[in-house]
Amino acid sequence: MALHLETRVQPGAAASRPGPPPRFRLTRLDMKASPYLYIAPFFVLFGVFGAYPLAYTLWVSLHDWDLLAEDHPFVGLDNYTKLMGDADFWHSVVNTLGIFVISTVPQLLLALWIANLLNRQLRARTFFRMGILIPNITSTAAVAIVFGQLFSREFGLINWTLDLVGIDAIDWRANRLASWVAVSTMVDWRWTGYNALIFLAAMQAIPRDLYESAAIDGANAFRQFWSITVPMLRPTIIFCVIVSTIGGLQLFTEPLLFNSGTNPIRGGPSRESQTMTMYMFENAFAPNFNFGYGSAVAWMLFALIAIVAIVNVVLIRRLSRGGR
Template identity: 45%
Template sequence: MATALDKPPAAVDSSSASSRPKNGFRKYWHLYAAISPFYLLFLCFGLIPVGFSFYLSLHRWDGLGSMEWAGLSQYKYLLSDTDFWNSIGNTLIIWALATFPMIFLAMITAVMLNSAVRFKNVYRFAYFLPNVTSVVAIAIVFGSVFSTNFGLVNALLQAVGIDQIAWLNTPWGIKIAIATLMTWQWTGYNAIIFLAGLQTIPSEVYEAARMDGAGPVQTFFRITLPMMRPVLLFVLIISTVTGLQSFSEPQVLLQNTSNDSTFAGGPGHSGQTMVLYFFQQTFDNNDFGYGAAVAWGIFLVVIIFSIVNWRLVQRRGED
């Protein structure tokens, strides 16, 4: 006598299994439709412009006439372009002058904020305020601060018996002025990030260190810095990406000394960063094809230095 166990499996099971993906998509289509605007906007304003910029870098185009095929000739010229290499050197020097003091000051500020008891939120707001202030407004103020005749910096130098310095008319003065502006702008922002990282360190670790006789300096270098390494890596990468793309700071700060497009970046192009050079080639010279090639060169430089920074921090962590 046949039982229920002897019956073969129903054929409906295989067909239903094959139809599950379709039923799943039909079931959740409204969820895909809800998130589709982001991907459509990213496609229209992200991927398509990036692809077009690479296509444009292979052509010569003034923005009005027809495109002329150039192949890789513009990239070959980019490798021998002394102005482009000069802009890379300026950008790296300004980045170094701004980033390392900024990270040091941000870490010290975060430690002080973490140990503060009263008015902690007021201090956070005060330190974060420069980051949300318009870069143009900040650059105008710093242009007055570093003015040769009436600047605050030269007034302080004269007060201690040092001669005036033409900050915005000398190569190193320009770089120091731009780096100081960037340091002032980003110190508070990174201090808030460091503060968030400090608050994730358990207080029991510090209590155990104090019981073992560790002082504040030993605690900072033996506990705080090792446990803050992921946050430090994040800040370093973000600072590298933003620092190597500096544009508004030199553009506004040096506008009075760079009235001519061939004089962009101040005397001797000392403040001409990579993005400022890209802007000059694209919109001042109307060479959109070569400007796109410069943009891809900037992208490659940013990627290389981000990887180098990441590897250096990771290697120190392994050691």
């Protein structure tokens, strides 16, 4: 005779089972909510001081927003349509791209070369690593004064040096290409060391075993640099390219102070080095006070930065992968 034992579960047994203690529930809530609370201040500040002003600027660009007038009528895309036919605007776009190319490309290449030198076994490496950052922490006004004297037409050291080799003096402020070179030289002097330190920090994270193995296989220094260092630095190179693109296309202080004696906001006597940010400032504030038109210029600058940054990232990725 088999004995069958049946275990019957009462209907309210599961409901009467004790739940987790309050301390456990608080700990679980803290683990889920605390990461969002830690990052919340950034998003709150970005929303208040970043996203909202950006959206509001877009709204302003759709109006005839005279700062001295009480009414701001809605005009739609009229500001952008006017911008497309504005010769001074396209002049500033060409100036911005010209200064950006002349300054950014040599800057990044020189920074990569300096970082590679500082990554070797050199005497007083700490001194040189600290020294290349001095231009970046120097006041922009002081840098503009010094470079303004160096590129002075009558008494500048640059023209004096050119005269020694038989080249006539150059008016660095009244010549368009010359003003690009002068402003780009100032920008390169300030920011090359900063990018070099970023490249150097990334180079020091590359395992030394890769270089030792390449040396055993017969790779020379250049081959090691091109086949190991550059591919391993791809994320850092992309970061520096994007940051340099944003900074180069938003150039304002250097050309403004460089032309301090010759109508600075116009970038020289005939807008030789007026960038898009300077043109935006000229229209949004003194002397025009047309905030709607200035906002349209700002959004065109935003679009240009996005396009150039995307193109740079694609090119850097293809070059680092060995593609054409």
